Amino acid sequence: KNQVEQSPQSLIILEGKNCTLQCNYTVSPFSNLRWYKQDTGRGPVSLTIMTFSENTKSNGRYTATLDADTKQSSLHITASQLSDSASYICVVSGRTGGFKTIFGAGTRLFVKA
Amino acid sequence: DTEVTQTPKHLVMGMTNKKSLKCEQHMGHRAMYWYKQKAKKPPELMFVYSYEKLSINESVPSRFSPECPNSSLLNLHLHALQPEDSALYLCASSQGLAGASPSRTDTQYFGPGTRLTVL
Numbered sequence A: 001k002n003q004v005e006q007s008p009q010s011l012i013i014l015e016g017k018n019c020t021l022q023c024n025y026t027v028s029p030f031s032n033l034r035w036y037k038q039d040t041g042r043g044p045v046s047l048t049i050m051t052f053s054e055n056t057k058s059n060g061r062y063t064a065t066l067d068a069d070t071k072q073s074s075l076h077i078t079a080s081q082l083s084d085s086a087s088y089i090c091v092v093s094g095r096t097g098g099f100k101t102i103f104g105a106g107t108r109l110f111v112k113a
Numbered sequence B: 001d002t003e004v005t006q007t008p009k010h011l012v013m014g015m016t017n018k019k020s021l022k023c024e025q026h027m028g029h030r031a032m033y034w035y036k037q038k039a040k041k042p043p044e045l046m047f048v049y050s051y052e053k054l055s056i057n058e059s060v061p062s063r064f065s066p067e068c069p070n071s072s073l074l075n076l077h078l079h080a081l082q083p084e085d086s087a088l089y090l091c092a093s094s095q096g097l098a099g100a101s102p103s104r105t106d107t108q109y110f111g112p113g114t115r116l117t118v119l
Helices: none
Strands: A004-007 A010-014 A019-025 A030-038 A045-051 A056-059 A062-067 A072-077 A086-094 A101-103 A107-112 B004-007 B010-013 B018-025 B031-037 B044-050 B053-057 B064-070 B073-079 B087-094 B114-118
Touching (some): A010 A019, A019 A030, A019 A086, A019 A107, A030 A062, A030 A072, A045 A062, A045 A072, B004 B087, B010 B018, B018 B031, B018 B087, B031 B073, B044 B073, B053 B064, B073 B087
Parallel strands (some): B010 B114
Antiparallel strands (some): A004 A019, A019 A072, A030 A045, A062 A072, A086 A101, A086 A107, B018 B073, B031 B044, B064 B073, B087 B114
């Protein structure tokens, strides 16, 4: 069964600290993995996208890693800011003849002053 | 212009009403999507249009009726909805069909959503 599991479910950190969010997937065959940031009541915004051959991708203070062998990805946030408080969603697309995209349940991040 | 716009931002309707949600993009994207999102849950795919043709319907009840008048517009017609249909409805678009082939890295660009409340 194709699944995308994220951990932790929620996370509270102090402003300025770093944090790492995890995403494990069983989607196969794999096409690409995307991380999105979603503020409450708003649409998701793309942070990074990685294909099978990419191990890491950065976007400012966000760095995503991918291990296609172990089917794991992480999103590292450096020097967190209050505005980083949001849900972070891992989305995996499968390499099939049709369309197959699986959303993770998300990690809810709270950054406190 | 990397923006997907959705109107209205908020919609309150009764169970006997007929209303429509609208989505627009001018990025030349050929794939457009409707998602439904309940609070604290990930988006759930409803419909996918590819080159203005409906390519995926995820067993959505017929009270939801999508329409793609042209490559830039996507509508979702609502009729006889139930209170449990209250949710954030998100539209998205991508250059091609996301995940359809190994080389495609089509990022889906999401609109801000329409917050729908069914009374």
